[in-house]
Amino acid sequence: xxxLFDRLPxxxxxxxxxLELAIVLFAIFMGTKTTILYQxx
Amino acid sequence: MLNFSIxxxxxxxxMFITPILMRVGKRFRxxxxxxxxxxxxxxxxxxxxxLVIGVLWILVPYFMAPVLTKAADESAGxxxxxxxxxxxxxxILFFAYLMHYEWVPFFKILPYxxxxxxxxxxxxxxxxIDFTMQYGYLKESGVRITLPDYLNYVLNFYTVMAGPILRxxxxxxxxxxxxxxxxxxxxILHDLHRILFGYLKVYVVSAVFSTWAGYxxxxxxxxxxxxxxxxxxxxxxxFNSFFIYFNFSGYCDVVTGGAHLSGMTLRxxxxxxxxAVSLVEFWNRHHxxxxxxxxxxxxxxxxxxxxxxxxxxxxxEGQCIALFITFLVAGIWHGTNFNYVVYGLLQGLGIVxxxxxxxxxxxxxxxxxxxxxQSKKLVxxxxxAATWAYISVSFSFVGYDVCGxxxxxx
Numbered sequence: 001x002x003x004l005f006d007r008l009p010x011x012x013x014x015x016x017x018x019l020e021l022a023i024v025l026f027a028i029f030m031g032t033k034t035t036i037l038y039q040x041x
Numbered sequence: 042m043l044n045f046s047i048x049x050x051x052x053x054x055x056m057f058i059t060p061i062l063m064r065v066g067k068r069f070r071x072x073x074x075x076x077x078x079x080x081x082x083x084x085x086x087x088x089x090x091x092l093v094i095g096v097l098w099i100l101v102p103y104f105m106a107p108v109l110t111k112a113a114d115e116s117a118g119x120x121x122x123x124x125x126x127x128x129x130x131x132x133i134l135f136f137a138y139l140m141h142y143e144w145v146p147f148f149k150i151l152p153y154x155x156x157x158x159x160x161x162x163x164x165x166x167x168x169x170i171d172f173t174m175q176y177g178y179l180k181e182s183g184v185r186i187t188l189p190d191y192l193n194y195v196l197n198f199y200t201v202m203a204g205p206i207l208r209x210x211x212x213x214x215x216x217x218x219x220x221x222x223x224x225x226x227x228x229i230l231h232d233l234h235r236i237l238f239g240y241l242k243v244y245v246v247s248a249v250f251s252t253w254a255g256y257x258x259x260x261x262x263x264x265x266x267x268x269x270x271x272x273x274x275x276x277x278x279x280f281n282s283f284f285i286y287f288n289f290s291g292y293c294d295v296v297t298g299g300a301h302l303s304g305m306t307l308r309x310x311x312x313x314x315x316x317a318v319s320l321v322e323f324w325n326r327h328h329x330x331x332x333x334x335x336x337x338x339x340x341x342x343x344x345x346x347x348x349x350x351x352x353x354x355x356x357x358e359g360q361c362i363a364l365f366i367t368f369l370v371a372g373i374w375h376g377t378n379f380n381y382v383v384y385g386l387l388q389g390l391g392i393v394x395x396x397x398x399x400x401x402x403x404x405x406x407x408x409x410x411x412x413x414x415q416s417k418k419l420v421x422x423x424x425x426a427a428t429w430a431y432i433s434v435s436f437s438f439v440g441y442d443v444c445g446x447x448x449x450x451x
Contacts, residue, residue: 002231002234002238005231005234014230016234017230017234020241021237024244024245027244027248028049
Protein backbone atom coordinates (compact mmCIF):
# COMPACT_ATOMS: atom_id res chain seq x y z
CA UNK A 1 0.00 0.00 0.00
CA UNK A 2 2.79 2.39 0.96
CA UNK A 3 4.79 1.64 -2.21
CA LEU A 4 1.69 2.16 -4.35
CA PHE A 5 0.96 5.47 -2.58
CA ASP A 6 4.49 6.76 -3.27
CA ARG A 7 4.12 6.10 -7.02
CA LEU A 8 0.93 8.17 -7.41
CA PRO A 9 0.84 11.81 -8.58
CA UNK A 10 0.57 14.48 -5.88
CA UNK A 11 -3.13 15.18 -6.40
CA UNK A 12 -3.97 11.47 -6.06
CA UNK A 13 -1.87 11.20 -2.91
CA UNK A 14 -3.70 14.18 -1.39
CA UNK A 15 -7.08 12.59 -2.15
CA UNK A 16 -5.84 9.30 -0.67
CA UNK A 17 -4.71 11.10 2.53
CA UNK A 18 -8.04 12.92 2.80
CA LEU A 19 -9.89 9.64 2.49
CA GLU A 20 -7.73 8.02 5.16
CA LEU A 21 -8.22 10.98 7.47
CA ALA A 22 -11.98 10.90 6.89
CA ILE A 23 -12.18 7.17 7.68
CA VAL A 24 -10.07 7.54 10.85
CA LEU A 25 -12.12 10.51 12.08
CA PHE A 26 -15.36 8.68 11.24
CA ALA A 27 -14.17 5.68 13.30
CA ILE A 28 -13.26 7.96 16.21
CA PHE A 29 -16.58 9.81 16.09
CA MET A 30 -18.43 6.50 15.89
CA GLY A 31 -16.76 5.73 19.21
CA THR A 32 -14.17 3.07 18.34
CA LYS A 33 -13.08 1.55 21.63
CA THR A 34 -9.79 0.20 20.35
CA THR A 35 -6.66 1.87 21.63
CA ILE A 36 -3.03 0.90 21.41
CA LEU A 37 -2.37 -2.51 22.88
CA TYR A 38 0.46 -1.92 25.29
CA GLN A 39 3.12 -4.54 25.64
CA UNK A 40 3.87 -4.65 29.33
CA UNK A 41 3.98 -1.15 30.79
CA MET B 42 -4.09 -4.49 29.04
CA LEU B 43 -3.48 -1.14 30.70
CA ASN B 44 -5.91 0.99 32.58
CA PHE B 45 -4.09 4.24 32.02
CA SER B 46 -2.76 5.91 28.89
CA ILE B 47 -1.88 9.12 27.18
CA UNK B 48 -5.14 10.28 25.64
CA UNK B 49 -5.36 9.31 21.98
CA UNK B 50 -6.08 12.91 21.00
CA UNK B 51 -3.11 14.26 22.96
CA UNK B 52 -0.87 11.68 21.33
CA UNK B 53 -2.17 12.57 17.85
CA UNK B 54 -1.57 16.28 18.52
CA UNK B 55 1.98 15.47 19.65
CA MET B 56 2.55 13.56 16.41
CA PHE B 57 1.93 16.73 14.38
CA ILE B 58 3.26 19.40 16.77
CA THR B 59 6.64 17.77 17.51
CA PRO B 60 7.98 17.83 13.92
CA ILE B 61 7.01 21.49 13.55
CA LEU B 62 8.67 22.47 16.84
CA MET B 63 11.79 20.41 16.17
CA ARG B 64 12.23 21.67 12.64
CA VAL B 65 11.51 25.34 13.43
CA GLY B 66 13.84 25.36 16.44
CA LYS B 67 16.45 23.16 14.74
CA ARG B 68 19.32 24.51 16.86
CA PHE B 69 17.53 23.45 20.03
CA ARG B 70 15.94 20.24 18.79
CA UNK B 71 17.56 18.14 21.55
CA UNK B 72 16.19 20.51 24.22
CA UNK B 73 12.74 20.69 22.58
CA UNK B 74 12.60 16.90 22.40
CA UNK B 75 13.66 16.66 26.04
CA UNK B 76 10.97 19.12 27.06
CA UNK B 77 8.28 17.14 25.24
CA UNK B 78 9.53 13.78 26.54
CA UNK B 79 9.62 15.09 30.12
CA UNK B 80 6.14 16.58 29.73
CA UNK B 81 4.72 13.24 28.51
CA UNK B 82 6.49 11.39 31.33
CA UNK B 83 5.11 13.78 33.97
CA UNK B 84 1.59 13.83 32.52
CA UNK B 85 1.41 10.03 32.68
CA UNK B 86 2.37 9.86 36.36
CA UNK B 87 -0.35 8.97 38.82
CA UNK B 88 1.13 10.06 42.11
CA UNK B 89 4.10 11.70 43.86
CA UNK B 90 5.61 8.32 44.87
CA UNK B 91 5.45 7.34 41.19
CA LEU B 92 7.42 10.49 40.36
CA VAL B 93 10.11 9.62 42.92
CA ILE B 94 10.28 6.00 41.72
CA GLY B 95 10.29 7.10 38.08
CA VAL B 96 13.11 9.61 38.56
CA LEU B 97 15.21 7.04 40.44
CA TRP B 98 14.37 4.31 37.95
CA ILE B 99 15.67 6.48 35.12
CA LEU B 100 18.63 8.26 36.73
CA VAL B 101 20.25 5.51 38.82
CA PRO B 102 21.31 3.42 35.77
CA TYR B 103 22.84 6.52 34.14
CA PHE B 104 25.07 7.25 37.12
CA MET B 105 25.76 3.57 37.81
CA ALA B 106 26.84 2.78 34.23
CA PRO B 107 30.54 3.76 34.68
CA VAL B 108 30.73 1.81 37.97
CA LEU B 109 29.09 -1.25 36.40
CA THR B 110 31.44 -1.08 33.42
CA LYS B 111 34.46 -0.96 35.72
CA ALA B 112 33.10 -3.93 37.67
CA ALA B 113 32.72 -5.92 34.45
CA ASP B 114 36.39 -5.43 33.60
CA GLU B 115 38.62 -8.52 33.84
CA SER B 116 40.93 -6.67 36.24
CA ALA B 117 38.06 -6.07 38.68
CA GLY B 118 37.83 -8.21 41.80
CA UNK B 119 35.33 -11.01 42.44
CA UNK B 120 33.36 -8.82 44.86
CA UNK B 121 32.88 -6.18 42.16
CA UNK B 122 31.57 -8.83 39.76
CA UNK B 123 29.13 -10.05 42.42
CA UNK B 124 27.97 -6.50 43.18
CA UNK B 125 27.45 -5.84 39.47
CA UNK B 126 25.28 -8.95 39.09
CA UNK B 127 23.48 -8.02 42.31
CA UNK B 128 22.61 -4.61 40.82
CA UNK B 129 20.95 -6.23 37.78
CA UNK B 130 19.11 -8.78 39.93
CA UNK B 131 17.85 -5.94 42.15
CA UNK B 132 16.74 -4.00 39.10
CA ILE B 133 14.78 -6.96 37.73
CA LEU B 134 13.24 -7.72 41.14
CA PHE B 135 12.16 -4.11 41.56
CA PHE B 136 10.75 -4.17 38.03
CA ALA B 137 8.79 -7.32 38.88
CA TYR B 138 7.51 -5.63 42.07
CA LEU B 139 6.37 -2.56 40.13
CA MET B 140 4.72 -4.75 37.49
CA HIS B 141 3.02 -6.59 40.38
CA TYR B 142 2.73 -10.09 38.94
CA GLU B 143 -0.57 -11.48 40.16
CA TRP B 144 0.60 -15.11 40.18
CA VAL B 145 3.62 -14.49 42.44
CA PRO B 146 2.37 -14.95 46.04
CA PHE B 147 5.37 -13.03 47.44
CA PHE B 148 4.21 -9.79 45.81
CA LYS B 149 0.83 -10.09 47.52
CA ILE B 150 2.50 -9.78 50.94
CA LEU B 151 4.32 -6.56 50.04
CA PRO B 152 2.49 -3.22 50.27
CA TYR B 153 1.54 -2.01 46.82
CA UNK B 154 -0.56 0.65 45.16
CA UNK B 155 -1.55 0.93 41.51
CA UNK B 156 -0.60 4.59 41.77
CA UNK B 157 3.10 3.70 41.55
CA UNK B 158 2.75 2.10 38.12
CA UNK B 159 4.71 3.85 35.40
CA UNK B 160 3.81 4.05 31.74
CA UNK B 161 6.70 2.61 29.71
CA UNK B 162 8.27 0.85 32.68
CA UNK B 163 9.45 -2.19 30.75
CA UNK B 164 10.67 -0.16 27.79
CA UNK B 165 12.63 1.99 30.22
CA UNK B 166 14.19 -1.22 31.53
CA UNK B 167 15.14 -2.44 28.04
CA UNK B 168 16.93 0.81 27.30
CA UNK B 169 18.61 1.06 30.67
CA ILE B 170 19.98 -2.46 30.38
CA ASP B 171 21.25 -1.71 26.88
CA PHE B 172 22.84 1.56 28.04
CA THR B 173 24.57 0.14 31.13
CA MET B 174 25.73 -3.05 29.34
CA GLN B 175 27.08 -1.13 26.35
CA TYR B 176 28.53 1.82 28.29
CA GLY B 177 32.14 0.64 28.02
CA TYR B 178 31.83 0.02 24.30
CA LEU B 179 30.08 3.38 23.80
CA LYS B 180 32.87 5.21 25.62
CA GLU B 181 35.55 3.39 23.63
CA SER B 182 33.81 4.11 20.35
CA GLY B 183 33.50 7.79 21.19
CA VAL B 184 29.68 7.75 21.07
CA ARG B 185 28.27 10.96 22.52
CA ILE B 186 27.04 10.33 26.08
CA THR B 187 25.33 13.20 27.90
CA LEU B 188 22.48 13.28 30.41
CA PRO B 189 20.03 15.06 28.04
CA ASP B 190 20.76 12.52 25.29
CA TYR B 191 20.35 9.65 27.73
CA LEU B 192 17.04 11.10 28.97
CA ASN B 193 15.79 11.55 25.41
CA TYR B 194 16.81 7.98 24.67
CA VAL B 195 15.04 6.50 27.69
CA LEU B 196 11.97 8.77 27.69
CA ASN B 197 11.53 8.94 23.88
CA PHE B 198 7.74 9.32 23.77
CA TYR B 199 7.49 7.87 20.28
CA THR B 200 8.67 4.49 21.46
CA VAL B 201 8.03 4.48 25.20
CA MET B 202 4.71 2.65 25.04
CA ALA B 203 5.39 -0.34 22.86
CA GLY B 204 8.66 0.06 20.99
CA PRO B 205 10.39 -0.27 18.59
CA ILE B 206 13.27 -0.83 21.00
CA LEU B 207 16.24 1.29 19.94
CA ARG B 208 19.82 0.86 21.11
CA UNK B 209 21.59 3.91 22.60
CA UNK B 210 24.26 4.01 19.89
CA UNK B 211 21.65 3.67 17.17
CA UNK B 212 19.50 6.44 18.66
CA UNK B 213 22.30 8.99 19.22
CA UNK B 214 24.00 8.31 15.87
CA UNK B 215 20.72 8.82 14.08
CA UNK B 216 19.72 11.91 16.09
CA UNK B 217 22.93 13.76 15.22
CA UNK B 218 23.32 12.41 11.70
CA UNK B 219 23.90 15.49 9.55
CA UNK B 220 24.14 13.58 6.29
CA UNK B 221 20.37 13.01 6.27
CA UNK B 222 18.39 14.31 3.33
CA UNK B 223 16.35 17.48 3.88
CA UNK B 224 12.65 16.77 4.24
CA UNK B 225 10.97 17.05 0.83
CA UNK B 226 7.30 17.37 -0.04
CA UNK B 227 7.23 13.74 -1.18
CA UNK B 228 8.72 12.63 2.14
CA ILE B 229 6.15 14.63 4.10
CA LEU B 230 3.30 13.02 2.14
CA HIS B 231 4.90 9.58 2.64
CA ASP B 232 5.17 10.10 6.41
CA LEU B 233 1.65 11.53 6.70
CA HIS B 234 0.38 8.49 4.83
CA ARG B 235 2.31 6.20 7.19
CA ILE B 236 0.75 7.93 10.23
CA LEU B 237 -2.80 7.90 8.87
CA PHE B 238 -2.45 4.34 7.56
CA GLY B 239 -1.26 3.34 11.03
CA TYR B 240 -4.27 5.02 12.65
CA LEU B 241 -6.51 3.28 10.12
CA LYS B 242 -5.02 -0.07 11.13
CA VAL B 243 -5.50 0.68 14.85
CA TYR B 244 -8.89 2.38 14.87
CA VAL B 245 -10.62 0.59 12.01
CA VAL B 246 -9.03 -2.73 10.99
CA SER B 247 -7.89 -3.88 14.43
CA ALA B 248 -11.16 -2.60 15.94
CA VAL B 249 -13.14 -4.86 13.58
CA PHE B 250 -10.96 -7.88 14.42
CA SER B 251 -11.22 -7.06 18.11
CA THR B 252 -15.02 -7.04 17.91
CA TRP B 253 -15.05 -10.37 16.06
CA ALA B 254 -12.55 -11.90 18.49
CA GLY B 255 -14.66 -10.68 21.43
CA TYR B 256 -17.81 -12.11 19.83
CA UNK B 257 -16.29 -15.57 19.32
CA UNK B 258 -14.71 -15.58 22.78
CA UNK B 259 -18.16 -14.89 24.23
CA UNK B 260 -19.57 -17.76 22.12
CA UNK B 261 -16.87 -20.08 23.49
CA UNK B 262 -17.63 -18.95 27.06
CA UNK B 263 -21.33 -19.69 26.74
CA UNK B 264 -21.19 -22.56 24.24
CA UNK B 265 -21.33 -26.32 24.74
CA UNK B 266 -20.12 -29.37 22.84
CA UNK B 267 -16.46 -30.17 22.25
CA UNK B 268 -16.39 -29.72 18.48
CA UNK B 269 -18.39 -26.50 18.35
CA UNK B 270 -16.31 -25.00 21.20
CA UNK B 271 -13.07 -25.99 19.44
CA UNK B 272 -14.20 -24.46 16.16
CA UNK B 273 -15.37 -21.29 17.91
CA UNK B 274 -12.13 -21.06 19.87
CA UNK B 275 -10.07 -21.36 16.67
CA UNK B 276 -12.10 -18.57 15.08
CA UNK B 277 -11.55 -16.42 18.18
CA UNK B 278 -7.81 -17.17 18.15
CA UNK B 279 -7.57 -16.38 14.44
CA PHE B 280 -9.31 -13.00 14.75
CA ASN B 281 -7.40 -12.16 17.93
CA SER B 282 -4.06 -12.77 16.21
CA PHE B 283 -5.11 -10.40 13.43
CA PHE B 284 -6.23 -7.85 16.02
CA ILE B 285 -2.81 -8.00 17.70
CA TYR B 286 -0.95 -7.69 14.41
CA PHE B 287 -2.95 -4.76 13.02
CA ASN B 288 -3.07 -2.94 16.35
CA PHE B 289 0.62 -3.25 17.06
CA SER B 290 1.93 -2.76 13.53
CA GLY B 291 -0.47 0.19 13.14
CA TYR B 292 0.98 1.80 16.26
CA CYS B 293 4.50 1.23 14.87
CA ASP B 294 3.47 2.86 11.57
CA VAL B 295 2.15 5.91 13.45
CA VAL B 296 5.29 6.43 15.52
CA THR B 297 7.71 5.59 12.68
CA GLY B 298 6.03 8.17 10.41
CA GLY B 299 5.83 10.74 13.23
CA ALA B 300 9.45 10.28 14.28
CA HIS B 301 10.62 10.56 10.67
CA LEU B 302 8.83 13.88 10.29
CA SER B 303 10.76 15.03 13.38
CA GLY B 304 14.05 13.94 11.81
CA MET B 305 14.46 10.59 13.54
CA THR B 306 14.56 7.14 12.00
CA LEU B 307 12.98 4.25 13.88
CA ARG B 308 13.75 0.65 13.03
CA UNK B 309 11.09 -1.38 11.23
CA UNK B 310 9.45 -3.70 13.73
CA UNK B 311 7.44 -5.93 11.38
CA UNK B 312 8.18 -7.76 8.16
CA UNK B 313 5.00 -9.62 7.13
CA UNK B 314 5.17 -12.04 10.10
CA UNK B 315 2.23 -14.17 8.98
CA UNK B 316 4.16 -15.28 5.91
CA ALA B 317 6.63 -17.09 8.22
CA VAL B 318 7.00 -20.84 7.77
CA SER B 319 8.37 -21.54 11.25
CA LEU B 320 8.20 -20.03 14.72
CA VAL B 321 11.87 -19.03 14.53
CA GLU B 322 11.16 -17.14 11.32
CA PHE B 323 8.00 -15.64 12.82
CA TRP B 324 9.99 -14.06 15.66
CA ASN B 325 12.46 -12.69 13.14
CA ARG B 326 9.56 -10.93 11.43
CA HIS B 327 7.30 -9.95 14.36
CA HIS B 328 8.34 -7.30 16.93
CA UNK B 329 11.83 -7.59 15.44
CA UNK B 330 13.48 -5.18 17.87
CA UNK B 331 12.22 -7.15 20.89
CA UNK B 332 13.44 -10.42 19.35
CA UNK B 333 16.89 -8.88 18.89
CA UNK B 334 16.89 -7.47 22.41
CA UNK B 335 15.99 -10.80 24.04
CA UNK B 336 18.59 -12.54 21.83
CA UNK B 337 21.32 -10.18 23.07
CA UNK B 338 20.33 -9.78 26.72
CA UNK B 339 18.56 -13.04 27.64
CA UNK B 340 19.50 -15.79 25.18
CA UNK B 341 23.22 -14.93 24.88
CA UNK B 342 23.98 -14.78 28.64
CA UNK B 343 21.88 -17.91 29.31
CA UNK B 344 23.59 -19.97 26.62
CA UNK B 345 26.98 -18.68 27.80
CA UNK B 346 26.25 -19.94 31.32
CA UNK B 347 24.89 -23.27 30.03
CA UNK B 348 27.73 -24.13 27.66
CA UNK B 349 30.40 -23.10 30.11
CA UNK B 350 28.82 -25.46 32.68
CA UNK B 351 26.98 -28.74 32.40
CA UNK B 352 26.18 -28.40 28.68
CA UNK B 353 29.79 -28.02 27.57
CA UNK B 354 29.54 -31.15 25.41
CA UNK B 355 25.84 -30.88 24.61
CA UNK B 356 25.65 -27.66 22.63
CA UNK B 357 22.38 -28.40 20.85
CA GLU B 358 20.59 -29.34 24.08
CA GLY B 359 21.98 -26.19 25.70
CA GLN B 360 20.70 -24.14 22.78
CA CYS B 361 17.20 -25.62 23.13
CA ILE B 362 17.08 -24.95 26.88
CA ALA B 363 18.33 -21.38 26.38
CA LEU B 364 15.65 -20.80 23.73
CA PHE B 365 12.95 -22.16 26.02
CA ILE B 366 14.05 -19.95 28.94
CA THR B 367 14.30 -16.89 26.68
CA PHE B 368 10.80 -17.24 25.28
CA LEU B 369 9.31 -18.12 28.65
CA VAL B 370 10.80 -14.94 30.16
CA ALA B 371 9.64 -12.89 27.16
CA GLY B 372 6.13 -14.32 27.57
CA ILE B 373 6.00 -13.55 31.29
CA TRP B 374 7.18 -10.01 30.54
CA HIS B 375 4.15 -9.42 28.29
CA GLY B 376 1.66 -9.23 31.17
CA THR B 377 1.04 -9.70 34.86
CA ASN B 378 -1.46 -12.55 35.06
CA PHE B 379 -1.01 -16.32 34.70
CA ASN B 380 -2.21 -16.32 31.07
CA TYR B 381 1.12 -14.78 30.10
CA VAL B 382 3.02 -17.59 31.81
CA VAL B 383 1.11 -20.08 29.66
CA TYR B 384 1.76 -17.87 26.64
CA GLY B 385 5.49 -17.91 27.42
CA LEU B 386 5.47 -21.69 27.96
CA LEU B 387 3.72 -22.22 24.61
CA GLN B 388 6.15 -19.93 22.81
CA GLY B 389 9.15 -21.62 24.44
CA LEU B 390 7.81 -25.08 23.66
CA GLY B 391 6.96 -24.10 20.09
CA ILE B 392 10.40 -22.65 19.43
CA VAL B 393 12.11 -25.77 20.83
CA UNK B 394 9.90 -28.11 18.75
CA UNK B 395 10.54 -25.98 15.66
CA UNK B 396 14.32 -26.09 16.27
CA UNK B 397 14.27 -29.87 16.92
CA UNK B 398 12.29 -30.47 13.74
CA UNK B 399 14.63 -28.34 11.63
CA UNK B 400 17.63 -30.15 13.12
CA UNK B 401 16.05 -33.56 12.51
CA UNK B 402 15.09 -32.72 8.91
CA UNK B 403 18.55 -31.36 8.16
CA UNK B 404 20.12 -34.56 9.45
CA UNK B 405 17.69 -36.69 7.45
CA UNK B 406 17.70 -34.79 4.16
CA UNK B 407 20.97 -32.89 4.37
CA UNK B 408 21.15 -29.09 4.30
CA UNK B 409 20.60 -28.90 0.54
CA UNK B 410 17.81 -31.48 0.58
CA UNK B 411 16.03 -29.65 3.40
CA UNK B 412 16.23 -26.37 1.47
CA UNK B 413 14.74 -28.06 -1.60
CA UNK B 414 12.02 -29.66 0.54
CA GLN B 415 11.12 -26.31 2.07
CA SER B 416 10.97 -24.57 -1.29
CA LYS B 417 8.09 -26.82 -2.45
CA LYS B 418 4.89 -24.80 -2.67
CA LEU B 419 2.69 -27.30 -0.82
CA VAL B 420 5.24 -27.67 1.99
CA UNK B 421 5.47 -23.90 2.36
CA UNK B 422 1.67 -23.59 2.54
CA UNK B 423 1.45 -26.38 5.14
CA UNK B 424 4.30 -24.96 7.24
CA UNK B 425 2.85 -21.46 7.02
CA ALA B 426 -0.60 -22.71 8.07
CA ALA B 427 0.85 -24.68 11.00
CA THR B 428 2.91 -21.69 12.18
CA TRP B 429 -0.07 -19.40 11.86
CA ALA B 430 -2.35 -21.79 13.78
CA TYR B 431 0.19 -22.25 16.58
CA ILE B 432 0.84 -18.52 16.89
CA SER B 433 -2.90 -17.76 16.90
CA VAL B 434 -3.61 -20.28 19.65
CA SER B 435 -0.70 -19.04 21.81
CA PHE B 436 -1.63 -15.38 21.18
CA SER B 437 -5.14 -16.11 22.46
CA PHE B 438 -3.65 -15.96 25.96
CA VAL B 439 -2.69 -12.32 25.30
CA GLY B 440 -5.43 -10.00 26.49
CA TYR B 441 -8.04 -12.71 27.21
CA ASP B 442 -8.45 -14.86 30.29
CA VAL B 443 -8.18 -18.17 28.45
CA CYS B 444 -6.87 -19.94 31.59
CA GLY B 445 -10.03 -18.85 33.43
CA UNK B 446 -12.13 -20.04 30.49
CA UNK B 447 -10.43 -23.47 30.47
CA UNK B 448 -10.99 -23.82 34.24
CA UNK B 449 -14.63 -22.81 33.80
CA UNK B 450 -15.11 -25.42 31.06
CA UNK B 451 -13.43 -28.15 33.12
